[in-house]
Amino acid sequence: MYQDRGLKIRTLHVRDIRFPTSLELHGSDAMHVDCDYSCAYVTVYTEGDVEGHGLTFTIGRGNEIVVAAVKSLSPLVVGQDAGQIFNDFAGFWRKLTNDSQLRWVGPEKGVIHLATAAIINALWDLWAKLQQKPLWKLLVDMEPEQLVSTIDFRYISDAVTKQEAIAMLKAMQEGKEEREERMIRIGYPAYTTQAGWLGYSNEQVKALCSKYLAKGFTAFKVKVGQNLEDDLCRCAMVREIIGWDNKLMVDANQVWDTEQAIEWMKQLAEFKPLWIEEPTFPDDVLGHATISKALKPLGIGVATGEMCCNRVMFKQFLQAGAMQYCQIDSCRIGGVNEVLSVYFMAKKLGVPVCPHAGGVGLCEMVQHLQIFDYICLTGTTEGRMIEFADQQHEHFENSIHVLHAHYIAPKMPGYSTALKAESAEAYEYPNGSKWEEMFAKGLFPDPRKQNVFVCQAN
Amino acid sequence: MYQDRGLKIRTLHVRDIRFPTSLELHGSDAMHVDCDYSCAYVTVYTEGDVEGHGLTFTIGRGNEIVVAAVKSLSPLVVGQDAGQIFNDFAGFWRKLTNDSQLRWVGPEKGVIHLATAAIINALWDLWAKLQQKPLWKLLVDMEPEQLVSTIDFRYISDAVTKQEAIAMLKAMQEGKEEREERMIRIGYPAYTTQAGWLGYSNEQVKALCSKYLAKGFTAFKVKVGQNLEDDLCRCAMVREIIGWDNKLMVDANQVWDTEQAIEWMKQLAEFKPLWIEEPTFPDDVLGHATISKALKPLGIGVATGEMCCNRVMFKQFLQAGAMQYCQIDSCRIGGVNEVLSVYFMAKKLGVPVCPHAGGVGLCEMVQHLQIFDYICLTGTTEGRMIEFADQQHEHFENSIHVLHAHYIAPKMPGYSTALKAESAEAYEYPNGSKWEEMFAKGLFPDPRKQNVFVCQAN
Numbered sequence: 001m002y003q004d005r006g007l008k009i010r011t012l013h014v015r016d017i018r019f020p021t022s023l024e025l026h027g028s029d030a031m032h033v034d035c036d037y038s039c040a041y042v043t044v045y046t047e048g049d050v051e052g053h054g055l056t057f058t059i060g061r062g063n064e065i066v067v068a069a070v071k072s073l074s075p076l077v078v079g080q081d082a083g084q085i086f087n088d089f090a091g092f093w094r095k096l097t098n099d100s101q102l103r104w105v106g107p108e109k110g111v112i113h114l115a116t117a118a119i120i121n122a123l124w125d126l127w128a129k130l131q132q133k134p135l136w137k138l139l140v141d142m143e144p145e146q147l148v149s150t151i152d153f154r155y156i157s158d159a160v161t162k163q164e165a166i167a168m169l170k171a172m173q174e175g176k177e178e179r180e181e182r183m184i185r186i187g188y189p190a191y192t193t194q195a196g197w198l199g200y201s202n203e204q205v206k207a208l209c210s211k212y213l214a215k216g217f218t219a220f221k222v223k224v225g226q227n228l229e230d231d232l233c234r235c236a237m238v239r240e241i242i243g244w245d246n247k248l249m250v251d252a253n254q255v256w257d258t259e260q261a262i263e264w265m266k267q268l269a270e271f272k273p274l275w276i277e278e279p280t281f282p283d284d285v286l287g288h289a290t291i292s293k294a295l296k297p298l299g300i301g302v303a304t305g306e307m308c309c310n311r312v313m314f315k316q317f318l319q320a321g322a323m324q325y326c327q328i329d330s331c332r333i334g335g336v337n338e339v340l341s342v343y344f345m346a347k348k349l350g351v352p353v354c355p356h357a358g359g360v361g362l363c364e365m366v367q368h369l370q371i372f373d374y375i376c377l378t379g380t381t382e383g384r385m386i387e388f389a390d391q392q393h394e395h396f397e398n399s400i401h402v403l404h405a406h407y408i409a410p411k412m413p414g415y416s417t418a419l420k421a422e423s424a425e426a427y428e429y430p431n432g433s434k435w436e437e438m439f440a441k442g443l444f445p446d447p448r449k450q451n452v453f454v455c456q457a458n
Numbered sequence: 459m460y461q462d463r464g465l466k467i468r469t470l471h472v473r474d475i476r477f478p479t480s481l482e483l484h485g486s487d488a489m490h491v492d493c494d495y496s497c498a499y500v501t502v503y504t505e506g507d508v509e510g511h512g513l514t515f516t517i518g519r520g521n522e523i524v525v526a527a528v529k530s531l532s533p534l535v536v537g538q539d540a541g542q543i544f545n546d547f548a549g550f551w552r553k554l555t556n557d558s559q560l561r562w563v564g565p566e567k568g569v570i571h572l573a574t575a576a577i578i579n580a581l582w583d584l585w586a587k588l589q590q591k592p593l594w595k596l597l598v599d600m601e602p603e604q605l606v607s608t609i610d611f612r613y614i615s616d617a618v619t620k621q622e623a624i625a626m627l628k629a630m631q632e633g634k635e636e637r638e639e640r641m642i643r644i645g646y647p648a649y650t651t652q653a654g655w656l657g658y659s660n661e662q663v664k665a666l667c668s669k670y671l672a673k674g675f676t677a678f679k680v681k682v683g684q685n686l687e688d689d690l691c692r693c694a695m696v697r698e699i700i701g702w703d704n705k706l707m708v709d710a711n712q713v714w715d716t717e718q719a720i721e722w723m724k725q726l727a728e729f730k731p732l733w734i735e736e737p738t739f740p741d742d743v744l745g746h747a748t749i750s751k752a753l754k755p756l757g758i759g760v761a762t763g764e765m766c767c768n769r770v771m772f773k774q775f776l777q778a779g780a781m782q783y784c785q786i787d788s789c790r791i792g793g794v795n796e797v798l799s800v801y802f803m804a805k806k807l808g809v810p811v812c813p814h815a816g817g818v819g820l821c822e823m824v825q826h827l828q829i830f831d832y833i834c835l836t837g838t839t840e841g842r843m844i845e846f847a848d849q850q851h852e853h854f855e856n857s858i859h860v861l862h863a864h865y866i867a868p869k870m871p872g873y874s875t876a877l878k879a880e881s882a883e884a885y886e887y888p889n890g891s892k893w894e895e896m897f898a899k900g901l902f903p904d905p906r907k908q909n910v911f912v913c914q915a916n
Contacts, residue, residue, distance in 0.1 A: 033558050060559035061530065065569060068526040071911035072519065100491050101518035107712075107740070109767065110568020111523060155739040158716045158748075254565075258616045281613040282565070283770045285743060286777055290616075309567065312741045319744055451916075453529035458911075 007050075007082040007130070012119070013043045014070040015457040016063050017055075017419065018429040019360065019392055020438060025199025026391055029253040030225035033199070036060035037392055038429070039360040040067045041419060042118040044126055046082055052126025053418040056118040056331035057359040062111075063429070064455040069115035071458055072102065077119060086127050089150035093120065093337045097152075109309035113334055120335025121365065125415035135336070135415040136368040140180060140375050144169035147376075151341045159315045165344045172379055179375045180409075187406030188370055189219075189381050190388040191247065193358055195238070196222030202237060209241040216404040218246045219385055221277070225252035228267060235271040244272070249303070251277035258287040262294045275303040275325050282307035288322035303327055306356035310334070314342045318349040327387075329356045330365035336415075343373050352382070358389030363400045364416035367407040395423035430454055465508075465540040465588070470577070471501045472528040473915040474521050475513075475877065476887040477818065477850055478896060483657025484849055487711040488683035491657070494518035495850060496887070497818040498525045499877060500576040502584055504540055510584025511876040514576040514789035515817040520569075521887070522913040527573035529916060530560065535577060544585050547608035551578065551795045555610075567767035571792055578793025579823065583873035593794070593873040594826040598638060598833050602627035605834075609799045617773045623802045630837055637833045638867075645864030646828055647677075647839055648846040649705065651816055653696070654680030660695060667699040674862040676704045677843055679735070683710035686725060693729040702730070707761070709735035716745040720752045733761040733783050740765035746780035761785055764814035768792070772800045776807040785845075787814045788823035794873075801831050810840070816847030821858045822874035825865040853881035888912055 018038040028035065039055040040063055046052075058066060076096055085092045096116055097108050106112040128135040139147060144166045153162050195208035209220060220242055224231040231250075238248060250273045256264060261279035268276075276295065280287050282304060292302045301324030308314050310333050317323040326346045328339050346353050353373060355366035363386070370386050378384075386407055393399035397418040401408040410416055426434040430447050439446040447454050476496040486493065497513040498521055504510075516524060534554055543550045554574055555566050564570040586593040597605060602624045611620050653666035667678060678700055682689040689708075696706060708731045714722060719737035726734075734753065738745050740762060750760045759782030766772050768791050775781045784804045786797050804811050811831060813824035821844070828844050836842075844865055851857035855878055856870040868874055884892040888905050897904040905912050 031556075031558070032562065035559065058559075059562045061557065062560040062563035062570070065523065065527045065530055065563055068911060068913060069523045069569065072523055075908075075910055098489075099519065100489070101493065101516075102520040104490070104517045105520035105523055105569050105572060107765065109741070111527065111563050111570060112520065112568060114563060155715055155742060155745075158745065257613055281770050283567070283741075283768065284613060284774065286774045287613075287616065287770075307565065310741065312739045312745075316742065316744045450533075452533055453526060453916075455526060458909075 008047045009078055009080050009082055010045045010047050012074045012077050013045070013458060014067050014074075014118070015041045015424060016067045016429045016455060017041045017360070017424060017427050018060060018063060018435070019427055020444065021391070022060070023443065026197060028197050028199030029223045029251065030198060030255045031253040032059055037360050038063040040070055040115065040118050041424060042070055042122045044077065044122045046126065050126060050129055052122040052124075052129065054118045054120065054122025054125055054335070054415070055361050055417055056114045056121070057362055058114070064453060065111050066114050066118070067455040069111050070118055071455070073115055073119060082123070082126060082130070085123060089337060090152045093150070093334065094152050094154070096120070097334055108334065113309060114331060117331035117333065117335045120337060121331060121415060121417060124336045125417045129414045132413045134368065134410045134412060136371040136409060139368070139372040140176065147340070150337045152337065153341070155312050156315050156341060156345065159319060160341075160344045160348045164348065168344060168347055169376055172376055175379065176375055179379060183371045183375060183409040187403060187408040188367065188374060189385045190217070190402055190405050190407055191219030191221060191249070191385045192217045193221045193387055193389045195220055196234070198223045198226060205234065206237065206241060209238055213242060218405065219249065220246065221249040221251055221387070223253065224250045224268065225255040225264070228264060231268060235268055239271050247274050249273055249275050249277060252279050254278045254281055254307070256280050258284070258290050261291050265295055265300060266298070269298045269300060273300055275301040277303040277327070278306070283309070283313065285313070285316045285320050285322050288317065289320045292322055292324060301325055303354065305329060307332060311338050311341045311345070315345055318345050318351055323351060326351045326353045327356045328353055328366070328369065330362055330369065336369070339369055343369070343377055347377055352384045354385050355387060357387035358391065360392045361396065361417055363388060363393070364396055364398070367400060367410065368415060371407075371409050395419050395427070428457065431456075466505045467536055467538050467540055468503045468505050470532045470535050471503070471916060472525050472532070472576070473499045473882060474525045474887045474913060475499045475818070475882060475885050476518060476521060476893070477885055478902065479849065480518070481901065484655060486655050486657030487681040487709065488656060488713045489711040490517055495818050496521040498528055498573065498576050499882060500528055500580045502535065502580045504584065508584060508587055510580040510582075510587065512576045512578065512580025512583055512793070512873070513819050513875055514572040514579070515820055516572070522911060523569050524572050524576070525913040527569050528576055529913070531573055531577060540581070540584060540588070543581060547795060548610045551608070551792065552610050552612070554578070555792055566792065571767060572789060574792045575789035578795060579789060579873060579875060582794045583875050587872045590871045592826065592868045592870060594829040594833075594867060597826070597830040598634065605798070608795045610795065611799070613770050614773050614799060614803065617777060618802045618806045622806065626802060626805055627834055630834055633837065634833055637837060641829045641832060641867040645861060645866040646825065646832060647843045648675070648860055648863050648865055649677030649679060649707070649843045650675045651679045651845055651847045653678055654692070656681045656684060663692065664695065664699060667696055671700060676863065677707065678704065679707040679709055679845070681711065682708045682726065683713040683722070686722060689726060693726055697729050705732050707731055707733050707735060710737050712736045712739055712765070714738050716742070716748050719749050723753055723758060724756070727756045727758060731758055733759040735761040735785070736764070741767070741771065743771070743774045743778050743780050746775065747778045750780055750782060759783055761812065763787060765790060769796050769799045769803070773803055776803050776809055781809060784809045784811045785814045786811055786824070786827065788820055788827065794827070797827055801827070801835055805835055810842045812843050813845060815845040816849065818850045819854065819875055821846060821851070822854055822856070825858060825868065826873060829865075829867050853877050853885070886915065889914075
């Protein structure tokens with residue numbers, strides 16, 4: 001099927017990249033009060049001099065552990081033939097996620113799966129570049145059988161089979177061209193998280209709501225969960241600015257127990273939130289199902305997924321009616337192959353996908369996936385939006401283009417995952433020039449002087 | 459409550475210890491075909507010169523990532539006052555598991571949680587040594603309120619509350635002394651996994667079954683799942699030797715999808731296995747519930763837990779009727795504090811706990827926990843056993859004492875987690891003397907010569 005056989009992966013390089021976002025409380029929520037948006041940044045080099053870039057997002061400390069895990073996985077990748085990988089991508093994916101010793105420290109979750117995502121994302125970027133297409137277009141142009149051949153259906157065959165997935169794609173062939181044209185011209189609807197971080201003052205929130213309203217946004221998400229009085233004030237304030245025709249979503253970032261989530265949300269119901277995001281611990285399928293059931297009469301859905309650790313967890317959330325909005329993440333689970341399996345399960349079980357984005361590179365990546373979903377799988381944007389946060393885009397070579405609150409389909413080949421060389425150099429932790437400056441100014445402690453573990457680039 | 463305030467934790471040391479068990483296929487199953495039993499070995503040093511040892515078990519590659527994660531967690535421990543930790547152990551546990559940045563690479567699962575377990579286990583070993591008691595006795599002698607104060611009930615309050623846990627302990631005060639005496643004299647029943655590894659020949663399996671039968675064992679576990687014909691032969695062979703009055707359990711180590719598990723086990727039902735262990739992916743609560751329901755009429759229970767990644771997953775397995783035997787592990791979840799929470803939930807929901815053991819140090823640790831369960835919580839060994847595998851015990855300073863297939867309650871202070879100094883030196887990877895010998899003989903490749911990531915001791 002694929003012809004780039006003979007292109008060997010020469011080496012794999014990983015760097016610890018961190019941006020000092022905690023200085024301005026960007027990204028602060030009830031659980032994560034001081035994020036330094038970071039990524040483990042992977043480059044695969046081929047003998048043909050084409051490079052693939054992939055990354056996984058973290059929020060600072062811990063990034064060094066993911067970097068270490070990428071190094072541990074790297075012998076499974078280096079020396080492999082890229083064409084052979086793409087010809088049996090599901091097989092390669094299983095090899096990477098099911099190494100007979102490494103799987104013990106997962107399996108398929110946490111650090112090792114975040115590292116897997118960065119590598120797999122780099123391989124997809126490479127594939128798209130070899131085909132000289134943006135990733136979404138690579139997916140759209142594949143025959144259904146080829147696309148589905150990239151997915152490992154192990155452990156999800158009770159929710160969706162390979163044959164069903166192929167049939168879903170075949171059933172949507174008609175109208176693909178018009179839908180593609182629409183994505184290029186109008187784009188995919190976005191909502192903003194940018195106005196409602198917990199660390200922002202009321203004045204900041206007001207100003208930002210007005211700003212994004214003026215830019216054409218019609219859906220706004222605010223963080224809640226630290227203090228009920230504050231939440232009531234904040235929601236009232238935001239509703240006052242955005243009105244009642246626009247959408248409001250709230251996000252608790254896992255702070256509540258099941259019963260507490262239900263009680264708290266009853267208090268916020270008067271503001272008519274479309275969804276409550278991450279009401280409790282991300283592994284609690286049954287807890288989310290209980291919350292979903294309790295909030296349904298109030299017209300509030302449950303949204304979750306950014307910390308859902310693999311396709312088996314997504315399967316259960318979808319089967320149990322525990323999520324009404326499925327928030328895939330591009331690098332929490334094992335890269336494009338596994339994310340595709342979640343899209344098929346969500347389609348089968350009738351749950352709209354609204355990707356998690358923001359951080360470092362998440363907007364850049366998920367736009368490709370959601371555009372694929374629209375063109376090839378669901379054919380609708382009804383009840384669906386891509387999260388938008390206006391941060392760290394300046395560091396990417398091909399950053400997102402959001403116009404009138406829509407993500408315009410990217411044109412450049414690849415998965416939009418390449419950092420600018422100067423950004424990667426400046427923000428490499430702890431040796432990059434920007435970090436050296438910040439250590440010198442005393443803005444952050446220098447880990448090298450404190451016997452704090454760092455994992456250097458290889 | 460606790461008086462050792464003023465005892466500062468001076469430093470924390472972690473080593474990558476590996477034993478070359480793959481050379482003889484010990485530990486081989488359908489998923490893990492070449493285990494090198496390993497551990498991330500943590501020592502906490504106090505200003506009072508008392509040391510605490512803790513470890514987390516892995517099966518080889520990947521151990522270096524856990525070592526890296528211990529190093530990343532270490533600044534949260536070093537410099538702390540041990541007495542203050544023990545006075546609010548639940549608070550410290552949450553601090554360690556919910557660092558506002560590190561939690562992103564979990565939360566509470568995989569590498570970061572395995573690392574947490576090693577540290578927490580070292581602190582419990584320290585506490586028991588300071589009190590000059592074996593860990594089980596430290597737990598048994600605590601007031602119910604103090605014991606329960608070590609547990610973080612966040613996210614499990616819908617299954618069990620702090621008050622309920624205290625009440626459970628108070629209800630079992632009567633008879634504690636007799637039960638304690640019984641554990642010292644007769645001990646806790648064990649079953650053996652030692653006879654049935656997949657890599658063993660039929661002759662090995664036969665000889666081992668006879669050996670353990672002669673030692674008084676009445677319950678035997680064999681590995682299944684790679685090939686149905688082989689499984690039928692193996693089960694028939696084992697039944698022939700052990701007879702039908704003894705117990706047979708089978709373990710698939712996650713190889714099946716839900717439907718496949720049910721079909722396969724129908725074929726093995728004629729051998730009357732007590733349980734099927736790990737029939738499918740360890741995160742699949744709903745899948746295990748389906749399998750449990752289908753196998754109930756055949757008299758076969760579902761056992762799982764060794765890869766259940768935290769108390770929230772255990773909660774759901776127990777709530778959903780997805781496990782009939784709860785196999786806690788001493789270091790997959792966050793150490794003694796979190797394991798205790800699972801014991802309380804299991805008691806509340808009426809599911810017997812049969813701990814996972816074997817590997818490196820697991821037998822040494824779980825005996826303490828299960829003996830506590832018998833003396834303080836359930837008061838029965840009915841339907842309960844501790845797994846036993848006869849490996850790596852020679853490397854521990856205070857290894858287990860199994861007599862007539864019973865674990866005799868340990869007498870030495872601590873959590874039985876201290877490795878002999880000479881073993882730790884010889885098997886430290888990759889610089890230990892035994893590893894140098896094996897590299898020189900060509901038995902294993904030397905990672906230092908192959909640009910394979912290693913994480914050296916600090």
